[in-house]
Amino acid sequence: MRIDSIKDGIVIDHITAGKAMQLYQMLKLDRLDCQVAIIKNAASKLHGKKDIIKIDSSIEINLDVVGYVSPHATICIIRDGVVNEKKHLELPHTLTDIISCKNPRCITTTERGIQQIFELSDPEKGEYRCAYCDTKAENK
Amino acid sequence: MRNLIKILDLSVEEIDEMIAVADDIMAHPENYYEACKNKTLATLFFEPSTRTRLSFEAAMLGLGGNVLGFSEASSSSATKGESVADTIAVVGGYADIIAMRHPKEGAPMVASMHSSVPIINAGDGGHFHPTQTLTDLLTIHHEKGRFDGLTVGLCGDLKFGRTVHSLIEAMSRYPGVKFVLISPEELKVPSFVKQTYIKDKGIPYKQSTSLEEVIGELDILYMTRVQRERFFNEEDYLRLRDCYILTQEKMQLAKPDMIVMHPLPRVNEISTLVDDDPRASYFRQARYGKFIRMALILKLLKEAENNEN
Numbered sequence: 001m002r003i004d005s006i007k008d009g010i011v012i013d014h015i016t017a018g019k020a021m022q023l024y025q026m027l028k029l030d031r032l033d034c035q036v037a038i039i040k041n042a043a044s045k046l047h048g049k050k051d052i053i054k055i056d057s058s059i060e061i062n063l064d065v066v067g068y069v070s071p072h073a074t075i076c077i078i079r080d081g082v083v084n085e086k087k088h089l090e091l092p093h094t095l096t097d098i099i100s101c102k103n104p105r106c107i108t109t110t111e112r113g114i115q116q117i118f119e120l121s122d123p124e125k126g127e128y129r130c131a132y133c134d135t136k137a138e139n140k
Numbered sequence: 141m142r143n144l145i146k147i148l149d150l151s152v153e154e155i156d157e158m159i160a161v162a163d164d165i166m167a168h169p170e171n172y173y174e175a176c177k178n179k180t181l182a183t184l185f186f187e188p189s190t191r192t193r194l195s196f197e198a199a200m201l202g203l204g205g206n207v208l209g210f211s212e213a214s215s216s217s218a219t220k221g222e223s224v225a226d227t228i229a230v231v232g233g234y235a236d237i238i239a240m241r242h243p244k245e246g247a248p249m250v251a252s253m254h255s256s257v258p259i260i261n262a263g264d265g266g267h268f269h270p271t272q273t274l275t276d277l278l279t280i281h282h283e284k285g286r287f288d289g290l291t292v293g294l295c296g297d298l299k300f301g302r303t304v305h306s307l308i309e310a311m312s313r314y315p316g317v318k319f320v321l322i323s324p325e326e327l328k329v330p331s332f333v334k335q336t337y338i339k340d341k342g343i344p345y346k347q348s349t350s351l352e353e354v355i356g357e358l359d360i361l362y363m364t365r366v367q368r369e370r371f372f373n374e375e376d377y378l379r380l381r382d383c384y385i386l387t388q389e390k391m392q393l394a395k396p397d398m399i400v401m402h403p404l405p406r407v408n409e410i411s412t413l414v415d416d417d418p419r420a421s422y423f424r425q426a427r428y429g430k431f432i433r434m435a436l437i438l439k440l441l442k443e444a445e446n447n448e449n
Contacts (some may be wrong), residue, residue: 041394087402102219103245104247105243105244105265105266105267106244106245107224107242107245107247107249107250107264108246109244110225110244111223111224111225111244111247111250113223113225114225114250121332129332130246131246131249132245132246132247132249132250133245133246133265133267134245134267134332135245135333
């Protein structure tokens with residue numbers, strides 16, 4: 001399979017296999033005009049399989065979204081066809097306006113203009129809890 | 141700005157200091173008659189709670205301060221669709237400190253993010269009720285004389301019972317404490333609370349569905365009401381509301397120095413015949429609530445003043 005190499009853009013590599021579409025949606029990549037390639041189930045020496053997203057434009061990526069969905073992903077910034085910068089991610093301590101609380105008793109369900117804030121409560125399990133009501137976030 | 145949203149906002153040392161102040165207020169109330177002169181407490185009760193609201197108001201009046209507020213959402217601008225943030229921004233211009241009860245979990249935290257004056261959480265849904273926990277701690281201090289080495293039995297609705305969760309959090313910080321959790325399957329302590337404040341800390345605990353089987357082990361029996369307002373389904377409430385009733389017969393199985401606590405109001409989970417038992421502490425507990433709230437108001441107002449200076 002051939003995907004044209006990027007001159008100026010971003011490659012999100014080492015995405016947990018099966019998570020690329022979720023990332024695509026949460027990063028709102030469907031709103032971009034440029035080429036975006038999603039490669040599913042690419043070979044990975046570490047994990048057997050991985051997903052990759054290639055974006056043919058230098059956009060701002062919300063690193064917390066990527067870290068939340070796939071904490072082992074890497075982000076490569078491509079300039080003039082070469083890797084200019086590589087970022088390794090980890091689970092963010094706080095998620096702001098990335099996921100929303102499903103507890104019907106939570107104030108976030110009624111208060112207008114409120115930020116959805118989740119905090120990492122268990123780094124080993126990758127578990128987040130709503131900062132307002134402590135309800136556990138639903139599985140990713 | 142220093143607020144009280146959850147009991148863990150206060151260190152063990154700060155709680156000890158507040159208990160000492162509450163003791164002093166009880167012994168010498170006249171020394172505090174003007175401690176909050178020209179200060180105003182706003183009691184914003186978006187959910188009715190006569191007992192807690194009156195306790196706050198009695199506390200502020202006992203300190204020589206003023207009180208304003210509302211006792212249910214229907215008499216506030218919330219019915220017109222006003223947000224918590226806007227209400228707090230307005231009331232902060234009229235009051236020096238705000239005690240707030242709200243049916244939505246996390247509402248006091250939202251208030252604290254928009255407030256220019258200290259916020260006290262007077263209960264947010266089934267989430268937290270830290271001033272009840274302070275009341276419980278002052279009660280235990282007076283009735284048992286210590287916090288460490290106690291076996292604490294919690295009975296009834298341990299799932300939605302916010303006072304239970306907060307008391308577990310608070311007592312888990314003292315050495316030698318054991319918990320006995322008595323509830324029907326449907327109303328067990330949430331796994332997050334159990335994991336974080338009991339299991340992860342290596343605290344011994346036992347779960348039981350029978351009060352009779354474990355009451356003899358307890359130093360404290362903390363009874364709770366199954367709260368109708370926490371259920372979405374009336375059938376579930378009716379099925380579970382009478383699962384534990386403390387009677388004189390069950391009290392005969394308890395230690396002679398065990399104390400019975402209850403955040404009140406009681407429905408029928410404690411027989412009125414138990415009220416005359418000297419081990420029944422719940423009415424004394426309600427009285428302690430006023431004094432620890434006085435100590436809390438003093439502390440938060442003092443810290444707010446120090447911040448301004």
